[in-house]
Amino acid sequence: MTYLENAKQSDPVRPGEQWFFYWKTSAALWEGRIVQIPQHEVIFIPVYWGFHAESQTEWDFGKIQPERDLLRLVQLLTQHGRKFCWILPLTPAPYLPNGGVPVSAARTLSVSREGVHLAVLDQEQNLNKMFSYFEPKVFQSFGSFLKNFGAFLAQHKIKAPVWGAQFYYHQDLQNYSYHEDCSVAFEQGFSRYLKQNQTELTEAKKESELKDQFTQEVGNLFKSTAESTLAPFWMGTQRIISLGGSPKETILRSLPSGKSQLEYTKDLFHHFIHSDWISSSLLTPAEKKESLSWILNEHFGSKEIDQRYQYEALGGDLTPDFRPFGVIDLFGGKKNHHFRNLGLHHFLDRHFKWVYQSHDELPFTPEWIDVNHHKIKFFHGEDLDRTTFGQILKLFMMGQRILLDTSGLPEGLDKKLQIFLLENNLKSQSVNFMTSTQICELGEGRLIMFHGERLRENPNREKFWANIFRYLHLVQPEMLADEDVFSMWRIRATTPHELSYLDVRRVNIYNPTSYKKIVSIKTHKHFAFMKMIDPTRANAKSTPEGVDVELLPNGKIALDFGHYEET
Amino acid sequence: MSLNLIYHFHTSQNQDGDFKPASYGVVYFFSEQGFLEKDLLKEMSKTVPEADHENLTFLNLDDLKAFALRVCQETSEKEVRLMSVQDYNIGLDGAKDLKSFQTVFSKYGEVVVNESAKKKGLFGKLFS
Numbered sequence: 001m002t003y004l005e006n007a008k009q010s011d012p013v014r015p016g017e018q019w020f021f022y023w024k025t026s027a028a029l030w031e032g033r034i035v036q037i038p039q040h041e042v043i044f045i046p047v048y049w050g051f052h053a054e055s056q057t058e059w060d061f062g063k064i065q066p067e068r069d070l071l072r073l074v075q076l077l078t079q080h081g082r083k084f085c086w087i088l089p090l091t092p093a094p095y096l097p098n099g100g101v102p103v104s105a106a107r108t109l110s111v112s113r114e115g116v117h118l119a120v121l122d123q124e125q126n127l128n129k130m131f132s133y134f135e136p137k138v139f140q141s142f143g144s145f146l147k148n149f150g151a152f153l154a155q156h157k158i159k160a161p162v163w164g165a166q167f168y169y170h171q172d173l174q175n176y177s178y179h180e181d182c183s184v185a186f187e188q189g190f191s192r193y194l195k196q197n198q199t200e201l202t203e204a205k206k207e208s209e210l211k212d213q214f215t216q217e218v219g220n221l222f223k224s225t226a227e228s229t230l231a232p233f234w235m236g237t238q239r240i241i242s243l244g245g246s247p248k249e250t251i252l253r254s255l256p257s258g259k260s261q262l263e264y265t266k267d268l269f270h271h272f273i274h275s276d277w278i279s280s281s282l283l284t285p286a287e288k289k290e291s292l293s294w295i296l297n298e299h300f301g302s303k304e305i306d307q308r309y310q311y312e313a314l315g316g317d318l319t320p321d322f323r324p325f326g327v328i329d330l331f332g333g334k335k336n337h338h339f340r341n342l343g344l345h346h347f348l349d350r351h352f353k354w355v356y357q358s359h360d361e362l363p364f365t366p367e368w369i370d371v372n373h374h375k376i377k378f379f380h381g382e383d384l385d386r387t388t389f390g391q392i393l394k395l396f397m398m399g400q401r402i403l404l405d406t407s408g409l410p411e412g413l414d415k416k417l418q419i420f421l422l423e424n425n426l427k428s429q430s431v432n433f434m435t436s437t438q439i440c441e442l443g444e445g446r447l448i449m450f451h452g453e454r455l456r457e458n459p460n461r462e463k464f465w466a467n468i469f470r471y472l473h474l475v476q477p478e479m480l481a482d483e484d485v486f487s488m489w490r491i492r493a494t495t496p497h498e499l500s501y502l503d504v505r506r507v508n509i510y511n512p513t514s515y516k517k518i519v520s521i522k523t524h525k526h527f528a529f530m531k532m533i534d535p536t537r538a539n540a541k542s543t544p545e546g547v548d549v550e551l552l553p554n555g556k557i558a559l560d561f562g563h564y565e566e567t
Numbered sequence: 568m569s570l571n572l573i574y575h576f577h578t579s580q581n582q583d584g585d586f587k588p589a590s591y592g593v594v595y596f597f598s599e600q601g602f603l604e605k606d607l608l609k610e611m612s613k614t615v616p617e618a619d620h621e622n623l624t625f626l627n628l629d630d631l632k633a634f635a636l637r638v639c640q641e642t643s644e645k646e647v648r649l650m651s652v653q654d655y656n657i658g659l660d661g662a663k664d665l666k667s668f669q670t671v672f673s674k675y676g677e678v679v680v681n682e683s684a685k686k687k688g689l690f691g692k693l694f695s
Contacts, residue, residue, distance in 0.1 A: 109660070114594045115575045115652040117659050125665035248595065248602065254669050257600045 015095065015123050015281035016288070016296065018305055019044045019087070022073055023051050027066035031076050041302055042311055043077060043084040046093070046165075049145045053102035056141065059148040074158050085309065086162045088230070090222045090237065091179035092130040093167050094120040094245040095281045099130040099178065102145075105137040108185035110178070112247050118178065120169075120245045121253050122282050130178055132185040134218060142222060146229040153233055162230050163309065164223055164237040167279075170267055171246035175276065178245075179219045190214050238308070241271055244282045253287075261291045261512040261554070262484055268295055269486055275357050277308055290554045291512035298508055299324070299488050316370030318493035322506055325491035327474055328356035328376045332383030333405075339378065342405070342455045347465040355476060355489055364391045369398065376401045376472060380452070382408025389413045393420055399444035401472060405452035417449075434464045439471075446472070475526045477505070477546065477561060481519040485551065486510045494562075501562035504530070508558045511538070511551035519549040526563060533558040570603075570647040571672050572596045572635050573655050577624070591631045593623040594652060598644060611638045632679050639681040650676030 013024045013033055020043050025033065037043060052068050054060045062069025077084045092099025098106040099118075110118040110130040118130035131138065152158075168175045193214045194201065201207045227234050243264060244253055252259045264287065271278050280288060280296055288296070304324070306312040314323055328348065333339040339358070340346075348356045362379075379392055381404060396402045406414070421428065421440065428438040428449075435454035440447040448468065455461040479487060490506045498504065505527070511517045523529065523546040532540045537555035540547050549557060573595040580587045596603045612620045614637045615630045625631040635647040650658075650672075658671030 109656075115656075116573070116594065117656045119659050119662075119668075121665055121668070127659075127662050127664055127668050129659070250668075251595060251597060252601055254665055255597070255599055255601060 012124050016283070017044065017279055017281065017300070018042060018302070019046055019279075019281055020084075021046065021048075021095075022070075023048050023067055027069055027072065030073060031080075034076055034080055034082060037082070038302075039081070042306065042309065043082050044087050044163075044305075044309075045073070045084055046087040046089070046095070047149070048096050048100060049089070049142070049149070050096065050098055050100050050102035050106075052145065052149075053104065053141070056102075056104050057144050059145055061148075061152050070152070071156055071158075074156070074160070083311070085160050085235070086233075087165050087238075088162055088226055089167065090164045090226060091166050091177055091219070092118070092133060093165070094128060094130065094169070094178060094242045095122055095279075097126070097128050099128065101131040101133075101138055102141055105135065105141040106131040107135050107137060108132040108183045110181045111183040111186075113176075113180070113182060114247065115182070116247050118247060119250055120242070120282060121250055123284055125284065127250075132181045132183045133179055133222065134181055134183070134186040134189040136189075139221070139225075143225055143229075146226055150229050150233075153230070158233075160233070161235040162226075162233040163235050164226050166219070166223075166237060166239050167245075168239060168241045168276075169246040169249070170241050170243075170271070171248050173270070175239075175241055176246070177215075177219070179222075180215055186215075189218070193217075235310070238277055240279045241276045242279050242282055243267060244287065259287065261289070264292050265295060265486055265510065265512040268292070268300075269354060272299065272488070273354070273357055275359050291510050291556065294508075294556055295486070295488075295510060313367050314371045315367075316373065318491060318503055320493055320495060322490035322492045325489040325505060326355045326357055326375060327476060328352060328378070329372065330356065330358040330378045331362050331380075331388075332360070333378070333380035334358065334360065335383070338380050338382070338405075338452070342452045343461040344378070344465060347462055347469075351469070351478070352474070352476065353479065354487055362388055362391055364388075364394075369395065373398075373400060376403065376474070378403045379405065380408065381406045381410075381413070384409065384413060386413065386416075389416065393417075393447075396440075396445045396447045397424075397442065399442075401446040401448075403448045403450070403468070406449050407451050407453040433467065434458055434461060475524075475563075477507075477527050478522040478524060479507075479519060480522070481509075482517050484511070484513045484515075485517050485519055486512065487519075498562060501528075501564050503563050505561045505563055506533070506558055507561070509538070509549060509551065509556065511553065511555045514553040516553065517551045517555075519551065521546045521549070521559070523547075523561065526565075527561040528564065530560040530562050533560065568599060568644050569678075570596065570598050570635070570639055570642065570644045571676075572631075572647055572649045573652060574631060574649065575652045588626060590619070590624040590626060591628060592625075593631075596635075596638070598642065603638065603642070607641070608638065611641055636679050636681060639679070640683055643684055644681060645684045646678050646680045648672065648676045648678050 013021050015021060018041050022045060052059045052061060054064060060068045062071055089100050092110060110132045112118055120128045122128050167178045190211060223237060244259065249259060278300060330339055392402055426440045426442060428440045431437045435451045437450040455464060487507050487509045492504050494501045494504055509519055529542050529547050535557040537552040538549060538557035540549045540557060540559060547559060572593060575592045575594050577590050577592060579589045596608060608623055609620050612618045612623055612634050615625060615634050618625045618630060625634060635649055639647045654675040658675045662668040662671060
C-alpha cells in the first residue's frame, strides 16, 4: 500500500465511500481536506443533526460554532468545483455519538433483540451508543431540525440533493435496522399504539407481528417527514449496512484477535450477492487492510458509488471500461429463504459463485432492462402482484429468460398467465421431472414455469437445476476453488485489436486467509486466457484446460479472458 | 486465558396456552480468539439433560454454570466469567471507548474456575 493510500484509509474525516465527516476536523482545515479529494469524486456529507442542536428548538448552522458552518462548507465545495450531496440519517447512525441524536433528546438507549444495549466501536475506537428513535422527544427534535435545515437550504439556494439513509447491521446472516428497538421507550410507544388502534393482544404471534408493524410505521414516519419537509432536494432513500456494526461485532472487535479479514470478506461478498450497499466508515485502518481494502476499492469504489447514487447509469452496450458482471438475478423469495430451501442457492454457489445476485424488487426501468438483458431471472409466484407479474411477461416478450416458480402464485395471476398464453398463441412444452415444468419459447425469450414446492423435500433436486441450466446453456468459465477464496467477475467490450472476441471478462481473485490456496479455472472452449494483471503474492500459469492460480496468504490476482463463440 | 458468557434471564411465560418456565439463555459465549462454535456449545449443553440444547437455555443458574464449566474444560481455559445482560449493559453504559469497554469483561459478573486447568501447571503440562 502506498503512503497516500494508507493516509487516506486512516483519515477519520474521510472514513470511506467518499464520505466527508465535517465535524471531525476544524473548519479552518476543511479547504485543505477538500482539495485532497480527487476532482471526479462526488463528496457525500453525512448530516450529524445532533451536532447542530443549540437547544431543543434552536439549530446552529455556523452562527455560533464554525464547525457547524454548513454554508461555508458548501461555498468551499462550490468554489473548488466539487459535486456533493447530503446524507441524512433516518435511523440511529452507528458512526455518530448517540447515533446522531441531540443530547437533549438522547434519553433511552436502544436495546437489541438479545437484550443488550446497542453500542458500536467507530473508526477511532470510540464507543457510540445508539439511542431509541421511539422516544417521542427524538421525533420532535428530528422534525424541528428538518424544518430548520430545509429553511437553511432554501434560504441559501443550496441545490445539492439530499439522500435519506437507513442504517443496518449484519449479524448471523441477517440484516437488522438500527431503528429496531426493544427498550422501555419502544414498549411504551407500542402500548400507546395498541390503545390508539383499540387492539387487544391475545396471542404471542400477533404481538410480534404488531410490534414489527409498529416498528415499520414509526420508521416510515421518520422517512416521510424528511421526504416531505425536504421535498425540493429529496433524492430517495438508501439502505446502508455498516460493516463491523453489530452488537456481536462490537465484542469481537474489542478482543485481541479482532475480526479477521476472512470474516469481513465473507460479509462483503454476502452483501454483494444480496445487492446490499455497505459503509466501511466504522472500520479502523488496521481492519481495512490488504484484501478488504482491495475489494472495497475495486468493487465498491467510485464507479459503483456513482451508479448507486444515480450519478452515472450504465448503458445497454458494453464499453471499453470494465463493469460488474453477473449472469443470474433472483427476485423476491427472501421470505422464508424460499430459493435456498429449493436448493437453488446451493447449486448456484457450486456452479455460478458470485455471478448471481438476489434483489427485493424488480427495477423495471428502460436502462435497467437494457443493461440486464442477458441475465436469467428467477421469480417466486408468492411474492408477485399484478404490476410485477405484467412486467415479467413483458420481459419474456422482449426476449429475456424468465424462470417462474408458480408455487403460491395468486389465483388471479394464474388465470392471467393462462389468458396470456392463449392470447399469444404460445404453445408450452411440459416436462415432468421431479416437479411439473412448462417451457414456452418466443424468439429468444424463454418462460420456464415450475412448481418449486415439490423440490423442497427432494434430495436429488440438484439434478433438476443441472437440467434447467443445461437447457439454458449458460457459458461461463468454471472455477474450482477452496471455500475461502473469493472472486468477482467484470466484463468489457473488445478493443479494435481484439476483434476475434465477443467480449473480455476479468476475474479478480482474493485469498484473505493465512493459508496458500490453489484455484483452477476451466475455460471449456469458450474463453481464451489473455493475461494476468497486478499479481500480489500470487501466480498463474496456463494449462490445456484453462489456468491454474496459486495464491499465497493475503494474495490477489486478476485474469483476463477473451470470450469467443464455439466453432 | 478465560471465557466469557453473557446470558439473559427469561421470566416464565404463558404463550398460546403453553407454559414456558423461567430460563437462562446464552446470548454470547466467547474467548479471546472469538465466539465459540454453536455446534460445540450444543454438544456441551448435553451434559445438562434438562437444558434446551437447540436454543441453549437452562432452567437455573446452577445448570448454566455447569454447562459453562464443561465448555471451559473442553477448551482447556482457566476460567469462565458469567455475566447477565443487565450487568453487561451497566458496564457498557459506563464505557466510552475501546479501552473502557474491554474492562467490562474483567469488572462484572461471576467467575467459575476450571480447577483441572489450574492444577495443570508447567510440570503438569510437561508430564501429561
